[in-house]
Amino acid sequence: MRITGTPPGDAPRLQHAAGFHSSPDHLVGQLLPLARAALGRGEAVALALAPDTETALRDALGTADGLHPLGPPAEAGSGQTVAVARARELRELTRTAGPVSVLGEHRSDLDGPDGSFWTEFDAAVNVALAELPVRMTCFFPEMPLHLCVLDGARDNHPQLLVDGEVRPNPRHRAPRDVLAAYPVAPPVLLGVPDLTVAFQSWELQEVRRAVRDIAGAAGFTDDRVEDVVLAVNEVATNAVEHGGPHAELHVWATGGGLVCEVHDTGALADPLPGMASPHPSEPRGRGLWISRQVCDLLHVWSDDRGTHVRVRAAP
Structure with missing residues (x-):
């Protein structure tokens, strides 16, 4: 396996924002200008979206040029493991394409039993992607099944997308402070070891x-x-x-x-x-x-x- 780290340099570092939507149409309506702006800057756009959302965005854009779907989470039960996989994908993409805009979407099928997956994932993203030239915007439903999804989103993201404008988030806390309040959950128990x-x-x-x-x-x-x-x-x-x-x-x-x-x-x-x-x-x-x-x-x-x-x- 080839293992690479983040090269030293003065490249822009992670920008991590949260946005909120009330419906699928509202979500695509917010994704579309972000995608267009990134493509207009000559940036690659990496997509971590549900299939229906990705299809709707592609149709609205009228092109697939510059879009890079990210792989599905291989281990949805561990937010830190998914963050490592995302960092690996984006590290390789930024090496070839330069700065990247990432558009992501909360998916309830990854919530786990209580929704804490997302709090762990976003905290881990802030550490794993910290040195990468990535502009990442994560969208969450205004009324998720688990309210802790919203609590984690508001604590983890340094910026918020409000009315199409990225603003500082006064509620943001450092990743390790967030996880002190919302400890990482243990994985599913296994049987007697071999x-x-x-x-x-x-x-x-x-x-x-x-x-x-x-x-x-x-x-x-x-x-x-x-x-x-x-x-x-x-x-x-x-x-x-x-x-x-x-x-x-x-x-x-x-x-x-x-x-x-x-x-x-x-x-x-x-x-x-x-x-x-x-x-x-x-x-x-x-x-x-x-x-x-x-x-x-x-x-x-x-x-x-x-x-x-x-x-x-x-x-």
């Missing part, structure tokens, strides 16, 4: 050996085995360095690959570790960022028992 390894700092070799053996037995290629071993090793190293002397690895072998969880008893100081692309001059802080790039999911959460990280990887 493998459990308790370890301390001098036993990380046992963690690597265990993951290598079970990934090989699950049909992973040699290169993919090394990806998974690298990712789990970085998470496990963090656990015993920052979370306490004792930690535990749980592994499930599934039809779709491996799920690994690392649990420690430490407090989580940063609810979004490894989200920001490290600067080339930074000697540390690359491990979890690289782990997020090579895995299909890396989800971090905490509770009164400690800090937990779930990693999922397909062969």
